[in-house]
Amino acid sequence: MQSIRNGKTPSPSSTPGRGVSRKMGNIGITVMLIVFLVAVVFAANQNDVIGWLVVIVSLGWLCLATFVVFSVRGAARKATAKLADATAGLRPAGAPGVSVVDEGTIVRDRKLDHSFKIIQVQSKVIRENLDTDREMVDRALETIEITAHNARGMIKKEDGGPVEGTVVD
Structure with missing residues (x-):
């Protein structure tokens, strides 16, 4: 939780750690894509059933990872928007039920x-x-x-x- 200093809310750019999670998601998707492509190349070269089963499994993992990354990002965007709406709707300091103290x-x-x-x-x-x-x-x-x-x-x-x-x- 962040403190409100001098009655001002922190800017989104000052939120620590946002870039790290985005990079990790991108790296995970990239790794899964590489695994899928390597599996496709080996399956095409070998042309046997086990190779194509590995391709199908790696494709499933790629789809699952992509779904998780993008759904988490979407949920984070929605939560950020709701938080921004909630803080924008606060009554000014001194109004009943709200107290902002710097x-x-x-x-x-x-x-x-x-x-x-x-x-x-x-x-x-x-x-x-x-x-x-x-x-x-x-x-x-x-x-x-x-x-x-x-x-x-x-x-x-x-x-x-x-x-x-x-x-x-």
């Missing part, structure tokens, strides 16, 4: 989740050290300010870059 959104959401966890930890540090260690409280507040600024930057897509400072856990 990887950038997932990464941003994880970063925001991490930022909120940092803020929760630092607020706990502030509660524990409010009356005892003013320096620890100041560092925790600075960490909260930096984290909040960075999180807002992820949401707003600011180009100012992250605020720098010392982060204390």
Whole structure:
């Protein structure tokens, strides 16, 4: 299964392995055709019943291989067309029952989740050290300010870059 990156479906040319199966089918048909032709030549030279039986058997295998290769190719084309129709018929993102999320959104959401966890930890540090260690409280507040600024930057897509400072856990 392929992932959908940035809301775009992959192009058929980017699907790996399609050319290999086509080449293998062509090689199989070619080998069967050569076997059939060799059997015909030997049967014609020998002109006996066993040679012609070999020709008939090799012709049967050639027909079977040809049928299998072309039916699989046809089924693959039909499946590709149905898949293309199904994906073309999808409702736009945000419509009920359909959700398309690109990887950038997932990464941003994880970063925001991490930022909120940092803020929760630092607020706990502030509660524990409010009356005892003013320096620890100041560092925790600075960490909260930096984290909040960075999180807002992820949401707003600011180009100012992250605020720098010392982060204390």
